[in-house]
Structure formats: structure tokens, C-alpha cells
Amino acid sequence: xxxxxxxxxxxxxxxxxxxxxxxxxxxxxxxxxxxxxxxxxxxxxxxxxxxxxxxxxxxxxxxxxxxxxxxxxxxxxxxxxxxxxxxxxxxxxxxxxxxxxxxxxxxxxxxxxxxxxxxxxxxxxxxxxxxxxxxxxxxxxxxxxxxxxxxxxxxxxxxxxxxxxxxxxxxxxxxxxxxxxxxxxxxxxxxxxxxxxxxxxxxxxxxxxxxxxxxxxxxxxxxxxxxxxxxxxxxxxxxxxxxxxxxxxxxxxxxxxxxxxxxxxxxxxxxxxxxxxxxxxxxxxxxxxxxxxxxxxxxxxx
Amino acid sequence: xxxxxxxxxxxxxxxxxxxxxxxxxxxxxxxxxxxxxxxxxxxxxxxxxxxxxxxxxxxxxxxxxxxxxxxxxxxxxxxxxxxxxxxxxxxxxxxxxxxxxxxxxxxxxxxxxxxxxxxxxxxxxxxxxxxxxxxxxxxxxxxxxxxxxxxxxxxxxxxxxxxxxxxxxxxxxxxxxxxxxxxxxxxxxxxxxxxxxxxxxxxxxxxxxxxxxxxxxxxxxxxxxxxxxxxxxxxxxxxxxxxxxxxxxxxxxxxxxxxxxxxxxxxxxxxxxxxxxxxxxxxxxxxxxxxxxxxxxxxxxxxxxxxxxxxxxxxxxxxxxxxxxxxxxxxxxxxxxxxxxxxxxxxxxxxxxxxxxxxxxxxxxxxxxxxxxxxxxxxxxxxxxxxxxxxxxx
Numbered sequence: 001x002x003x004x005x006x007x008x009x010x011x012x013x014x015x016x017x018x019x020x021x022x023x024x025x026x027x028x029x030x031x032x033x034x035x036x037x038x039x040x041x042x043x044x045x046x047x048x049x050x051x052x053x054x055x056x057x058x059x060x061x062x063x064x065x066x067x068x069x070x071x072x073x074x075x076x077x078x079x080x081x082x083x084x085x086x087x088x089x090x091x092x093x094x095x096x097x098x099x100x101x102x103x104x105x106x107x108x109x110x111x112x113x114x115x116x117x118x119x120x121x122x123x124x125x126x127x128x129x130x131x132x133x134x135x136x137x138x139x140x141x142x143x144x145x146x147x148x149x150x151x152x153x154x155x156x157x158x159x160x161x162x163x164x165x166x167x168x169x170x171x172x173x174x175x176x177x178x179x180x181x182x183x184x185x186x187x188x189x190x191x192x193x194x195x196x197x198x199x200x201x202x203x204x205x206x207x208x209x210x211x212x213x214x215x216x217x218x219x220x221x222x223x224x225x226x227x228x229x230x231x232x233x234x235x236x237x238x239x240x241x242x243x244x245x246x247x248x249x250x251x252x253x254x255x256x257x258x259x260x261x262x263x264x265x266x267x268x269x270x271x272x273x274x275x276x277x278x279x280x281x282x283x284x285x286x287x288x289x290x291x292x293x294x295x296x297x298x299x300x301x302x
Numbered sequence: 303x304x305x306x307x308x309x310x311x312x313x314x315x316x317x318x319x320x321x322x323x324x325x326x327x328x329x330x331x332x333x334x335x336x337x338x339x340x341x342x343x344x345x346x347x348x349x350x351x352x353x354x355x356x357x358x359x360x361x362x363x364x365x366x367x368x369x370x371x372x373x374x375x376x377x378x379x380x381x382x383x384x385x386x387x388x389x390x391x392x393x394x395x396x397x398x399x400x401x402x403x404x405x406x407x408x409x410x411x412x413x414x415x416x417x418x419x420x421x422x423x424x425x426x427x428x429x430x431x432x433x434x435x436x437x438x439x440x441x442x443x444x445x446x447x448x449x450x451x452x453x454x455x456x457x458x459x460x461x462x463x464x465x466x467x468x469x470x471x472x473x474x475x476x477x478x479x480x481x482x483x484x485x486x487x488x489x490x491x492x493x494x495x496x497x498x499x500x501x502x503x504x505x506x507x508x509x510x511x512x513x514x515x516x517x518x519x520x521x522x523x524x525x526x527x528x529x530x531x532x533x534x535x536x537x538x539x540x541x542x543x544x545x546x547x548x549x550x551x552x553x554x555x556x557x558x559x560x561x562x563x564x565x566x567x568x569x570x571x572x573x574x575x576x577x578x579x580x581x582x583x584x585x586x587x588x589x590x591x592x593x594x595x596x597x598x599x600x601x602x603x604x605x606x607x608x609x610x611x612x613x614x615x616x617x618x619x620x621x622x623x624x625x626x627x628x629x630x631x632x633x634x635x636x637x638x639x640x641x642x643x644x645x646x647x648x649x650x651x652x653x654x655x656x657x658x659x660x661x662x663x664x665x666x667x668x669x670x671x672x673x674x675x676x677x678x679x680x681x682x683x684x685x686x687x688x689x690x691x692x693x694x695x696x
Contacts, residue, residue, distance in 0.1 A: 005513070006509055006510070006513050009509045009512075010505075010506060010509060013505040013506065013509065016505065017503065017505070115337060120336060120337040120338070120341035120345070121341050121342045121345065121559060122342065122526055122529065124529060124533075124559075124560065124561060126561070127533075127537065131537075132536070132537060133537075133539070134537065134538055134539040136539065146512060146538055146539050148534070148537040148538045148539075149537070150537050151505070151537075220502060220503070220530060220533065220534060221502035221526070221529055221530030221533060221534075222502075222526050222529040222530065224339070224526055225337070226338065226339065226500070227502075230500070230502070262505065262506060265505075265506030265507075266506065266509075266510075269469070269495060269496045269497075270469070270495075270496065270497045270498060270501060270503070270506065270507070271469050271496065271497075271498050273506075274498070
């Protein structure tokens with residue numbers, strides 16, 4: 001049964017791919033689900049996180065630079081998100097097609113800015129030495145399976161972010177406000193909640209998480225001005241598959257997409273596996289258009 | 303009154319002379335990817351082509367006319383290459399175009415040059431299988447790069463091969479040629495994987511490599527994918543020092559951009575290495591580094607782009623015309639001194655050139671491991687993979 005390590009390896013890879021999808025999609029789920037805002041510049045938040053990580057690695061020496069890079073990327077992306085929200089999104093609330101066009105324009109501006117500042121050629125982040133090894137399983141039925149430590153780190157980051165977000169939403173006052181606005185915007189406003197501030201906060205949080213995703217992405221490959229474009233489509237797929245407004249749904253959808261992608265790559269090549277993932281999403285939505293978890297919320301009606 | 307008259311007359315005369323001289327300029331197109339996934343490789347080819355143009359202008363131009371380059375960005379997108387090529391020939395009226403890298407971009411530009419009857423000088427190694435009168439193929443044909451690299455690997459005793467490439471025409475055709483030759487020589491191909499151009503996730507491919515345990519990997523990955531591939535291979539415990547990789551699209555420039563420690567001890571096969579001995583090369587390297595930085599890396603496509611401009615100039619001066627058919631005919635068999643030595647185009651519009659195999663060191667330079675015995679006659683149709691086909695253009 002020497003297929004088992006390959007299959008087990010791919011199952012693990014599906015978690016790793018799913019973690020990237022989750023980190024990329026969570027911010028989108030928050031802004032799309034809450035504000036019905038289609039943010040096409042979301043991929044550029046990832047790109048920004050990657051470039052901020054590159055800058056931090058230039059300045060901060062040593063193996064723990066990545067732990068400095070992560071908060072810097074989070075805050076940096078959140079600030080840019082705040083700027084975007086206050087200038088563009090705020091004026092286009094509840095106009096999804098207009099926000100789509102406007103944020104698409106912002107995405108082009110951000111990509112060209114990155115090209116002008118950092119060059120069209122990608123920049124590289126070298127993973128710290130403590131991440132740059134593999135865990136090899138030598139005995140038992142999974143003998144021969146090697147798992148790179150960087151991918152375990154990515155899964156760990158995703159789990160930590162999901163846990164923290166869950167705590168924030170379930171246990172804090174801010175989370176209560178977010179859940180209230182998510183459920184029924186008008187009633188929440190009528191109850192005295194400053195809905196615009198909640199919008200701003202949620203948008204910043206989403207952008208910050210995307211920045212974290214960018215840091216993690218920098219460990220796997222070069223950070224180029226186009227890196228955001230490779231993740232925006234899977235992020236949207238995961239958000240819609242998961243059911244608008246549901247974070248648990250987003251997580252489950254990311255896992256499903258990651259599994260389909262990684263397992264299909266055992267049998268077909270990468271291009272065909274991308275086709276299969278899209279086919280899977282299309283078929284799933286035929287049978288269950290509301291996504292994995294249907295959020296029963298009056299906010300969705302209208 | 304009289305002085306004013308003379309001043310005006312002198313002014314008019316000067317303007318006419320200068321205006322007249324300004325009309326004696328020839329425009330050429332320089333069309334490379336300055337952005338996108340291929341920018342890592344192509345920006346420096348543009349630099350080399352521009353340097354050749356500047357040098358020729360400094361020594362009097364072509365037939366006394368100054369060359370005016372029109373630079374366009376193909377943005378790593380074959381559709382944009384096709385659009386820009388049309389724009390260069392139709393709107394800018396260029397005499398010829400130097401450019402392209404991916405075979406996808408060349409295939410997209412081919413109908414443009416054939417329809418508009420212009421000439422493209424293509425400086426990059428490719429899969430052959432093409433014979434257009436409107437393209438001068440200075441990059442290596444398969445029998446000048448791919449097949450010699452395989453012979454070298456077989457001589458070194460590698461018996462199992464894993465083929466990996468970006469998903470477009472060049473890697474697919476190159477791997478087809480490799481598979482046929484490997485089968486003919488009764489050796490094993492333990493895997494063949496493709497990743498979309500610009501793709502960065504190699505987790506499944508690496509899992510398959512680990513399962514297949516090949517002796518050597520032959521990689522036709524292009525652009526940014528190379529960075530991700532070597533990074534993830536190293537993270538998975540398979541650095542190039544443990545599992546040798548022969549890359550067909552990695553030169554000194556890509557090694558430097560990736561960080562030479564990532565690709566140390568890996569191999570590449572080209573017709574030129576920056577470490578090539580000989581005075582013409584030393585002069586060229588010194589001139590390029592004086593202009594673009596003393597740590598600038600020089601690659602084979604850069605040298606081909608550079609020599610393409612010089613061959614065009616020599617052909618124009620031999621034909622005494624910018625007419626495409628006359629220039630093509632004049633270029634065949636014309637000896638031109640280049641950093642690679644004296645080269646000439648064969649009747650099938652490809653270059654006679656030697657094949658070299660080099661091994662990357664920690665400084666991102668290649669130590670030459672093997673050379674072919676002299677220049678190899680170019681053949682666009684590999685005799686094992688595409689038997690019976692012949693390219694006859696002159």
C-alpha cells in the first residue's frame with residue numbers, strides 16, 4: 001500500500017491549501033456577508049501583506065522576524081482597508097455593482113503602485129531556518145510521508161486566526177455589535193448601534209486578515225504585483241460556496257475546495273484540477289444555491 | 303536689415319538640414335514582457351537589445367541612419383504580444399521587431415508577422431516544430447539544447463527521468479521530444495507534470511516526485527513558477543544538492559533573482575554562459591555591467607537578443623535595403639562576430655551554435671561541464687519525434 005503516503009500527503013496538502021483559502025476568504029466573507037460589498041481589491045490586501053513581510057524581513061534580522069512581520073502586515077493592511085472604506089466603499093453601500101467597478105479600479109491602482117515601488121519582478125522572502133525543514137514519518141503505514149514545516153505553520157496560523165475571530169465574535173461586545181448588524185441592519189441602527197463604525201471595523205479586520213494571508217503566502221513563493229489576482233477568484237468561490245454571511249460556512253467551503261483541489265491533483269494535472277474545483281462549485285450550487293450553511297437572517301431578504 | 307535676412311536664411315537652412323536628417327531614421331520594435339510573470343526573465347533581454355541599438359547608433363547607425371527603438375510591453379500575455387506587434391508594424395511602421403520569449407507569445411505573434419510581411423527576431427530557446435519565413439530563430443532549436451542535455455545526462459549515468467514544465471506549447475513539445483528519445487534509448491520516464499504558467503502551488507507535484515524517486519528532474523518551468531518550485535522543493539527536503547535538476551529556462555539572471563543558494567548545483571543547458579571564456583565575451587560583459595550595474599547577470603537570451611540586432615544591421619548593409627525579404631536572404635550564411643564567437647544563420651533561418659551544459663555555483667555563475675564539438679546545424683524538426691519533416695526557407 002505505498003499509495004497511502006501519497007494520499008495522506010495530499011489530504012494534508014488539502015488542509016494547507018484550505019488554510020490559504022480560508023485566510024484569503026475570511027475578510028471577503030466579512031465584508032461581503034455583512035455589507036454586501038464586492039471588494040475586488042481584496043487580493044491586493046494579500047499582496048500588500050506579502051510586501052510588508054518582505055520589508056520587515058529586510059529590516060529585522062533573526063529567526064523571529066516572521067512574528068514581527070505578521071502584526072505589521074495585519075496593521076498595515078487594516079489601515080489601507082480603512083482608507084479604502086472611508087473614501088470609496090462608504091459612499092457606495094448597498095450598491096454592489098458600483099462597488100465592484102470602483103474596487104476593481106482601486107485594485108489596478110494598487111497593482112501598478114506595487115510595480116512602480118517594488119518593480120515588476122517579484123521579491124523573495126526566505127523562510128526562517130526553524131521553518132525550513134520537513135517532518136518525515138519513518139515508520140508505520142505512513143512511512144515515506146514528508147510534511148514541510150512551512151505548511152504546518154500555515155495551518156497553525158489559519159487555526160489561530162479562526163479561533164481568535166470566533167472568540168471575538170462570540171464573547172466580546174464588539175462581536176455582539178457585529179452579529180447584530182449582520183442579522184438586521186435597520187433594527188441594529190434603531191437600537192443605537194453606530195452601523196457605519198461597525199462597517200469600518202469589520203472591513204479593516206477583513207483586510208488585516210488578508211494581510212496575514214499575504215505573509216504566509218510569501219513563505220511559499222515570490223511576492224509579485226499579480227499575486228493578489230491568483231487568490232481573488234478562489235476567495236470569492238469559497239465565500240459563495242460557504243453561504244453568504246456565515247463564517248463557519250466559509251471555513252467548511254474552504255476545506256471542501258482544498259480537498260477537491262489537492263485530491264484531484266493525484267490523478268490529473270494542476271490545470272485540470274482547477275477545472276474540477278470550478279465544476280464542483282457549480283454542481284454544489286445547483287443542488288444547494290444558498291451554500292453550505294444557509295444563514296437565516298432578515299438582512300438577506302432585500 | 304541685411305543681418306536679419308542672413309539670420310533668417312541661416313535659420314531656415316539649418317532647420318531644413320536638421321529636419322531632413324531627422325527623417326533619415328529607422329524605427330525598430332523591441333517587444334518583451336516588462337511586467338507579469340515573465341518580467342523576471344525578459345526585462346534584461348530588452349536591456350541587451352537596447353544596448354546593441356545604442357552601440358550601433360554611436361558608431362554611425364545602420365546605412366547612416368539612426369535606429370529609433372520603439373519599446374512595448376507584452377505583459378507576459380500572448381494576446382497583448384499579438385496586439386503590440388500589430389501596433390508596432392502598422393502604426394509605428396517599424397522595419398523589424400526584436401522580441402518574444404514564451405512560445406505562446408511567439409505563436410500569437412506569428413500570424414501578425416506573416417500577414418503584415420514584417421520580420422521578428424526571436425532570441426529564446428524553444429521547441430522547434432515551426433518554420434516561418436517571417437521569423438529569424440536565433441534561440442536554440444531542440445537539437446541544440448534539449449537533445450544534447452539528454453545525451454549529457456545519459457552519459458553521466460542517469461537512468462530515470464522526471465519531466466516537469468509550465469503548461470503551454472514549449473514544455474509539452476519539449477517533453478514529447480524527451481520522452482521519445484528516452485524511450486528510444488531504453489531508459490525510464492517516471493513522471494510528467496504540468497503547472498499553469500505563473501502557478502505557485504507545487505505540493506501535489508512534489509508529492510509525486512517523492513513517490514517516483516527519479517535520478518534527475520528535467521524542468522521546463524518558466525517565469526515565477528521556478529522560484530516557487532525550488533523554494534517548495536527545498537522546504538520538502540529535496541534541495542538541488544540532493545536531487546539534481548536540469549532546467550531549460552534558468553540562466554544567470556534567474557539564479558541571481560531567486561538567490562543562488564536555492565539552485566546551487568543544479569544544471570542548465572544553453573548556447574552561452576556568462577562564464578564563457580574569450581575576449582569578445584569579456585568585452586560584452588564589461589560593457590553591459592558598466593551600463594546596468596557591476597553585479598548584473600548575463601543570460602543566453604540576452605546575448606541572442608543583442609546579436610540579433612547586429613545580424614540585422616549586417617544583413618541590411620549587405621542587402622542595402624530594409625526590405626524584409628532582402629534582409630532575410632542576406633542574413634543567411636552571413637558571418638557576424640558576437641560575444642558567442644562568429645555565428646551565422648542557416649538556410650532554415652536558425653543559428654549554427656554549440657550546445658553547453660553548465661552547473662550553477664554559489665555565485666549564480668555556471669561552471670561549464672560539457673560542450674558540443676563545435677557549432678550544431680539547427681534542425682527545427684527533431685528526427686525521432688517528428689520524422690520526415692524538413693524546413694526549407696532559402
